Amino acid sequence: MAINKNWPLVFASPPKVTEAEETAEILAGVLNLNKNFISEKLQKDTLYSPIKKKLTEEEVTALENLNLAGIYLNFEQGRYYPQESLASQVIGFLGATGKGQYGLEEYYDETLVDSGKGSDLALTLDYNIQFTAEKLLREAKESLDIESGQIIVMEPNSGKILALANFPNFNPNQYTEYATAGFLEIFQNGVTQKLFEPGSIFKPITFAIALEEGKITPQTTYIDEGVVKIGGWSIYNYDLKVWGEKTMTEVLEKSINTGAVFVERKLPHKVFLDYLTRFGIFEPTGID
Known part of the structure; x- marks a missing residue:
């Protein structure tokens, strides 16, 4: 559900940038960022000024071909959610500062920080049951036009949670898009964090x-x-x-x-x- 991955990033070393205005314009087009934002990065009094993280393969290739003076590629380890929106409210996400936000990422933040030492987290969720539960909620949206919904599947004898599905859900790999749009409520797990009549x-x-x-x-x-x-x-x-x-x-x-x-x-x-x-x-x- 969540793994660590080496993500490409681009940064500037401002003293080595020769054509700041032209470089900012080029980068703005390649990275889909505001030119003024990049210009500020290029003018900082530092040797390391990060511009954009989690680059796409296309962005990496374009930057490699451009070979701009003072602009460099590097890698940093970050979280990746290969199942994307599956159980997103259960999982939560790792924020820009490297701290867990919402869901299990927040609840077990201290444990997961040491995951490199073997402190991995195993869940009771059953992939197939979780997938089916979320599919049923999407179908309910189409047939009943529901605004939101939750499905819980529990193993009666043990109490294990086999599925905990929410609608709508989100892609934790792209959490910044929801946050920027002010859609913070979607990060909450409706089953555990909201009040409702049974x-x-x-x-x-x-x-x-x-x-x-x-x-x-x-x-x-x-x-x-x-x-x-x-x-x-x-x-x-x-x-x-x-x-x-x-x-x-x-x-x-x-x-x-x-x-x-x-x-x-x-x-x-x-x-x-x-x-x-x-x-x-x-x-x-x-x-x-």
């Missing part, structure tokens, strides 16, 4: 409690009228659907909101709260 994913928990308490069976029926009143508020089903008579299995399969209310109302509040506590709902997840 919504329909809470229905299986409610049903599990009611089943355990013997308040319902999979065959228990409920007649849906499309709306239910709670404290003066009207709760509707998705897309204002009215389903009629359905079993509890069907209520869960169709994610019928009014049916979930029907089930919860069969449970004393204290019993419901006690189960949620025992499920660990109010405890920190312990995720990195």
Whole structure:
């Protein structure tokens, strides 16, 4: 997901630059940078003035062919993310100063700084499951026009996270483009860093409690009228659907909101709260 790589960079040694104005103009065209920005670099009172890092192969070739006086190529080690946007919010990125930003890069920054000594980080993510989860979110964007979404896949027995997908995501190799555009929110992991109501994913928990308490069976029926009143508020089903008579299995399969209310109302509040506590709902997840 993340490896170290030697990246080409170009720097100037200002005392050795013979034609500063012409050199700045040429470099601006080759590197797609502002000419004034480069001129400032060429006028610095130093022997080493970095101009651009992480050059493309085309930029390196062009600079080698130009062979401009006082302009040199070098390499520096930096992070590279070969899977690009895959699990980007989980991974985070290494910033320009070499410090981890967001995700695991930030959380394990001190450990990864010493990665050259063998302190690599192995993840529980399954590549194929993660890829599929992100593909499903992209398809949801196309079919449902979602603004954002998350998918979590966990191994029940161990708690290992096999997939933690976010939409939209980003390419950490190009994080500066998002930062420059002011799109910083995309770096956050919606699963671990944002607050949201659990919504329909809470229905299986409610049903599990009611089943355990013997308040319902999979065959228990409920007649849906499309709306239910709670404290003066009207709760509707998705897309204002009215389903009629359905079993509890069907209520869960169709994610019928009014049916979930029907089930919860069969449970004393204290019993419901006690189960949620025992499920660990109010405890920190312990995720990195």
